Amino acid sequence: MKIVALAGGVGGAKLAHGLAQILPPEDLTVIVNTGDDFEHLGLAICPDLDTVCYTLAGLANPETGWGRAGETWQAMTNLKRLGASDWFNLGDQDLATHLERTRRLKAGQPLSRVTRDFCAAWGIRHAVLPMSDNPVRTMVDTDEGELPFQEYFVHRRCEPRVKGFRFAGVEVAAPAAGTREAILSADAVVICPSNPWVSIDPILHVLSLTPPSAPLSRNSGEGLGVRAVAVSPIIAGKTVKGPAAKMFAELGIEPSALAVASHYEKFLSGIVVDSLDSELAKQIRIPTLVTNTLMTSDAERARLAQETINFIGKLP
Numbered sequence: 609m610k611i612v613a614l615a616g617g618v619g620g621a622k623l624a625h626g627l628a629q630i631l632p633p634e635d636l637t638v639i640v641n642t643g644d645d646f647e648h649l650g651l652a653i654c655p656d657l658d659t660v661c662y663t664l665a666g667l668a669n670p671e672t673g674w675g676r677a678g679e680t681w682q683a684m685t686n687l688k689r690l691g692a693s694d695w696f697n698l699g700d701q702d703l704a705t706h707l708e709r710t711r712r713l714k715a716g717q718p719l720s721r722v723t724r725d726f727c728a729a730w731g732i733r734h735a736v737l738p739m740s741d742n743p744v745r746t747m748v749d750t751d752e753g754e755l756p757f758q759e760y761f762v763h764r765r766c767e768p769r770v771k772g773f774r775f776a777g778v779e780v781a782a783p784a785a786g787t788r789e790a791i792l793s794a795d796a797v798v799i800c801p802s803n804p805w806v807s808i809d810p811i812l813h814v815l816s817l818t819p820p821s822a823p824l825s826r827n828s829g830e831g832l833g834v835r836a837v838a839v840s841p842i843i844a845g846k847t848v849k850g851p852a853a854k855m856f857a858e859l860g861i862e863p864s865a866l867a868v869a870s871h872y873e874k875f876l877s878g879i880v881v882d883s884l885d886s887e888l889a890k891q892i893r894i895p896t897l898v899t900n901t902l903m904t905s906d907a908e909r910a911r912l913a914q915e916t917i918n919f920i921g922k923l924p
């Protein structure tokens with residue numbers, strides 16, 4: 609079965625890794641959010657792309673879910689001593705990625721090509737594509753004004769109250785080469801358990817699943833033209849990590865797997881929710897698989913991926 613997975617960072621990378629364990633390279637394309645990307649210390653940082661790639665390559669830090677395993681922090685320590693900004697941590701190994709990516713982007717190479725070359729160097733055999741080669745920047749509207757995503761997420765630790773989101777540049781950003789083709793030839797799209805607001809919505813918008821002129825809405829598209837199944841990032845009303853539940857609540861929506869289902873309503877043929885939400889699942893009107901969705905090991909990632917594929921196979 610040919611699958612396109614839409615992924616943000618930590619939650620997305622885990623399920624993408626599960627899918628990569630069970631699908632041959634020709635059957636999986638992972639399209640990754642780049643709305644979190646930003647420039648820092650003069651470097652092009654792509655947090656979600658790096659999390660997905662490090663995870664698929666077996667290089668990720670298992671404790672944090674982001675950054676590199678066995679990382680050291682010499683550069684950061686010395687940058688701090690020189691008075692450089694220190695709110696965004698960049699490990700020594702990770703810095704090599706940002707340095708070389710920045711050099712290549714400045715030389716005019718598209719991000720998709722840089723990513724493809726890095727994947728080859730890291731031994732990743734499945735296709736990983738940024739959603740676009742053009743910059744799209746997620747802006748978070750908060751009670752303290754509009755903040756660039758990393759300013760909100762890392763610097764302000766998601767403390768300001770969220771009022772909405774804007775994806776700057778989305779109107780002119782083209783989907784990266786290969787993304788649309790991958791979706792058109794896929795048997796199904798899997799929306800990974802990533803943050804719906806800031807990890808998945810930017811991808812849906814860039815892939816023009818909504819007309820570029822249409823106002824940004826919660827349900828950002830009119831159907832993918834292919835079966836789509838989401839795995840809920842919300843378990844028993846809470847996130848495993850990150851601000852998705854807080855965002856739902858601050859936008860006046862009770863955070864739950866049901867809220868995730870209705871967020872993606874127009875796209876979904878089915879949804880996978882956690883066993884802790886088995887009662888709630890009865891209220892979901894699309895086909896629902898109830899299973900353990902907490903991916904605590906490589907084997908658990910593969911098991912959830914396999915169950916999701918089996919579920920897709922049984923959908924009408």
Ligand code: GDP
Pocket residue numbers: 615616617618619620621622644656659801802803804807839840841842843846847848849850851852853901902903904
């Ligand atoms: P970010 O860009 O690094 O914030 O990463 P994502 O958007 O991809 O992932 C954040 C979401 O992943 C959060 O809403 C978490 O609840 C969810 N998540 C993380 N690990 C798991 C897991 O093992 N199972 C499920 N169902 N969701 C998870």
